[in-house]
Amino acid sequence: MARVVTRQHKVIATIAAWLVAFLIFFPILYTIITSLKTEPEAIAGFSLIPSGTFENYITVQTRNDYIRPFMNSVILAVGSTILALIIAIPAAWAMAFSPTKRTKDVLMWMLSTKMMPAVAVLVPIYLMFRDFGLLDTHIGLTVMLTLINLPIVVWMLYTYFREIPGEILEAARMDGAGLWQEIVYVLTPMAVPGIASTLLLNIILAWNESFWTIRLTTTTAAPLTAFIASFSSPQGLFWAKLSAASTMAIAPILILGWFSQKQLVRGLTFGAVK
Amino acid sequence: MGSITLNKVSKSFGEAKVIPSIDLEIVDGEFVVFVGPSGCGKSTLLRLIAGLEDVSGGKIMIDGKDVTDNAPAQRGLAMVFQSYALYPHMSVRNNIAFPLKMAKVDKAAIDQKVTDAARVLNLTDYLERRPSQLSGGQRQRVAIGRAIVREPSAFLFDEPLSNLDAALRGTMRLEITQLHHQLKTTMVYVTHDQVEAMTMADKIVVLNRGNIEQVGSPLDLYSRPRNIFVAGFIGSPKMNLIEDDYARSKGAKTVGIRPEHFTLSRDSGLWSGTVKVAEHLGSDTFLHLDVDGIGHINARCDGEFGARHGDRIFLTPNETKLHRFNEQGLAI
Amino acid sequence: MATQNTRALARFMMAPSVILLLVWMIVPLSMTLWFSFQNYNLLNPGNVSFAGLFNYQYFYSDPAFFQSIWNTLVIVGGVLLITVIGGIGIALLLDQPIFGQGIVRILVISPFFVMPPVAALVWKNMIMHPSYGVFADISRLFGFRPVDWFAQYPLLSIVIIVAWQWLPFATLILLTALQSLDSEQKEAAEMDGASAFSRFIYLTLPHLARAITVVILIQTIFLLGVYAEILVTTNGGPGYASTNLAFLIYRTALLGYDVGGASAGGIIAVILANIVAIFLMRAVGKNLDR
Structure with a gap:
């Protein structure tokens, strides 16, 4: 059997892994994208390209503190x-x-x-x-x-x-x-x-x-x-603003979390899995 | 100066009496090895001397001074641990300097001593590294360096070579022996490996179940074991221990014959047997024989004796080199 | 020398933690127990009387009670099934040599760090919304009618959201366990002529057994108390279709103001959790004896 991993095997595994990772990460990604859209854009159907406005972030702060x-x-x-x-x-x-x-x-x-x-x-x-x-x-x-x-x-x-x-x-x-x-x-x-x-x-x-x-x-x-x-309980349409608020709520902890993956396992399993 | 005297030292852990009572005299400058099977109390004895464990009874004296109640650091000893116990967050330099820093030695003197120790131990190029970046042998040297700089009255070694591979163990054995010649400081060394004991010691202390079986120079123990335990423990391949008729004919319960004390022959001898395994080491050959009416016998012959599996061989024990033991297992 | 002192010092050092947790465990729990035998409604706080087992009877005879127990079990069982099987699959995939492994790992682990209200809202509005959600867009693309997930399949929707949150946890733990599998063992099995499939069944799976146990037991603790996801999405409805035990108790207590009834439910929840806890203690406890 092949001890040396064939390039083909690695490419297939890579594609599959990235696909799975993309699907799992998608809700987060889509939230970030939506937060950069205008409200009409946000409900206008599926699109991965936002107009790139930061207005929602400002609105969330001014309107909801x-x-x-x-x-x-x-x-x-x-x-x-x-x-x-x-x-x-x-x-x-x-x-x-x-x-x-x-x-x-x-x-x-x-x-x-x-x-x-x-x-x-x-x-x-x-x-x-x-x-x-x-x-x-x-x-x-x-x-x-x-x-x-x-x-x-x-x-x-x-x-x-x-x-x-x-x-x-x-x-x-x-x-x-x-x-x-x-x-x-x-x-x-x-x-x-x-x-x-x-x-x-x-x-x-x-x-x-x-x-x-x-x-x-x-x-x-x-x-x-x-x-x-x-x-x-939504008051009117607010997809983009909700996304902006959500993004801001999870961003700091997401970044902290990325740094702590290794400790996470042993920490949450009380040392049972290392 | 580094003479150590143990006076009726005993140690119990709760109900378990690990060391019933031991008297021992270690002379200044000696290389003493505690050897014995695992669980014989040799490490405990070393830790009692170090002060890492408290004695349950008896006295420990260093240079005639009673140190039984002194903290480890006040005893003027240095210890090299089995795991080396290097401080992982300090560089090699700081590891070696640590005991001096604790003793509040001034900075220039610390630098001087660390540099000297590093030169002696070939660590000069590694002084700024962390222990995790070193090989096993280098870590071992750092641990020794940390011990040397304190200029202790005696060094204590707790199975220091057991984590190294065979080749490195041989090298380090030599280095530690050389270090002893150089420093002429008392060294107390614990090991379960009788080869280390034989090759390094001035004086071997054989321990078994917390008791001293025999104290003496390597050759003393080899040629005049006081009992069956010492006879069987010291020497490799092991001494042959024979009971039955042959022993009785020599007026003993058990007779011991070292593997090299046989005369081997192809055509005549006292006993005959079949070669089960022949281990050719070049200079020597170890034969594992099935001897008729006796059983398994180890014999050693020179490398040219070309015995092979299945050969019939005659052998005669050298009667002047017999070890005879009585019912209690003591040498007669 | 100082063993006596050390002991005393050790006790002194442990005291704050032990006392705090002891108080934290005993005081509220005994209050809950006490309330569970009382007629006590926050709307009528002057009128408190002994109720005997009435609260338990009431809770027991409430049709929502059995539905909520069933829903609790469905959420726990469903999420465990998805996360363990999915976790093993993804862990096996990520254990292969791939390009950009570090980034893939980061993407996969991310949902675990998303706070439950955000996770629920994102799924509710961005993914599963019957008119603006991504699922609806996909359905329309293939010419199907979009599904109104939270009206038609409320419990399944919650299982999906919670599974998405916990899949990373299961994957990460199983991957960690997988990477500790001795490669010589795998090679030995290969030399012995074991196929990839039998290597997985006889070597990998037994090796993962401990990690799988840990995943199941730790997730169960958290899954028994799923709350924010329900609050934010279905609010337990329609009817009681997505109300689990935790949510039912919350409803009884803070929406129905029925202290007695909620406390009886709380005691039942404690009993349920204890049954699970006994198993967890055993599994984790073994790890302590090394």
Whole structure:
């Protein structure tokens, strides 16, 4: 059999792969194209060539104040991720470097909280938010997103920290490093890549969270998910403007996502697939 | 200076007693090898000396000073780990300089020492690289370099060659031995490979199940094993251990004969047997024989002895070189 | 030396995470449980009384309940089927030597990063709209009448949208698993005379088994709670045709203001999720013993 891949084989595989990739990417591509069309163009039938107007982007900002939900998304996603990291790093650290017999059970239990369906606690959470005046506030939603992503953050950090070999820490101790020096010179530099990918992945998850962000906000703290969802009942024809808003909502996270593909797999499978 | 004394040192992990009680004297400048099968406690013993594990009982003295409760860094020892344990985010230069930086040595002196160590270890061209850009042997040298610059009173090696391929292992074995001649510092070396033990050690400590079976020079252990375990562990091919009538006729429970202590002949001898496999190494030939009434025997003969599979051969043990062992497995 | 201290320190470091999650799990859940036995309507909040099992009976006797359970299963099952089979196919394709592999990967993974409301709206308006959608354009091109997807096939439409979102995830994980297959194994099988098909059945598929399990279990967790896609497209309709359990509970709670009823539904959802969770725990748990 042919060990050397024939050129023909490669060309066929390439065409097939690009075709599949194009079909999968098409809805996103078409959204971007439509966002560059005028409204009449957008409903005038299938066309891949827009007139190239940026008017829709300007309209979305002037008419719907796009910047506010965008900033809310940034505040909520980044804020909740950093908060989760601050809480999770010590926990993941302790579990990775001084594991006990119960460490595994604790990790499993943490993951199980992630499996609690959101709707099951919708009523009490909604009532609590209402009674404490947290509805439609940044602080309320940030805490919410922190809590729902905390188990994943602990898990991801744990799988990364566990890969730092114990012998290196011992070597540092033999070399005369004290606890503080061990943390500054050896542990932190080795842990930073894992923390960075956890940060990245969690921002993506928080940015796209679409249950609590929609249900617990109205305007003040509403992020892009709620902003876009509010377009579901159309007021007249608005294809092009909707596309512009959608493009702006997904663009930043799409780009972040492209950078994090590799970490995505091990992060979301809790290290089960690498 | 680097003499190390272990006084009734013991270690348990929970219920499991890994090391019941060990007394050992390591003289300054010696190359001592701890050897034994896996799980014999040799690595644990090294880590106790290093201070990476706490003893459960007994005392460890370095240069006559009790260091049992001292942190690893205060013991003045350097260690080379099995995985090398290089800091992946630091250049070779910074890896080697790290212990000096921790000891707050001034910058000029650090540079000088790192340069010297790099020259000794042929690492000068690689100083700015990261460990991940080095080959296995080079990483090994960096780990040694990191140990050298501290000018420790003793070096500890934990199976340092087990991740290298056979050819490189031979080279590194030689380099470490040369380094010892050059530095004349105490070295404690852990391995499961008896060849490394025989070729490098001034003194071998054979361990089994947490106990010292025998301490002595390589040739000591080879020619005067104290018991069956040492006899079987040291030497390759393995010593033949024969029980039954022949052993009884020599007044022993078991008799041991090294493969080279046979006289082989085509036509006459005490025993006869069939060649199962003949391994021709050029200078030597190893014969795996099925001897009538005895069983499997390893014999070594010179390269010109042209035995082949299926040949009938006569062999006579050299009676002056017999090792005799009693019921308890101890040498008589 | 310091093992006692280390233990104490480790506990101290874990405490914030553990306590937070413990509170987060126990407080709302026990409130839901409590509410599920109460007559409690937000429109009449002064009048709360013990209801016994009435809420469960009510939820159980609601015809929408069984429909919503069925719809939940259809969404989970349908999406899993499409994503696992499609994922294996695409992963096998992308594992071939191709030009521009990096870009292809980026294009294929992209839908995963699209937030659910955007995904749903894009499909609803740009692709599946009966007059302006791309599907309608294609139908007209071939002389067919365009399909009104969300009126005629509401559940299928949602399955398609959700499958599009999760296909990249399945593909990426299966591709990662595929690339870890030892090439010597493949060569050994080739030497043993195995055809490409039997190599796939006896070598590739067993190797992928673990990844497929992970894909199924992780997706199931998320698919049980599909919400925004339904909210934005069909709003659960027509009737209850595309209402899943999560959406039904939301309707009961925040549109019907029936706290008791929604809580009973919530407890049922927890039980369902737990059945799935047990399986997931086992599979992921094995990975911990290394």
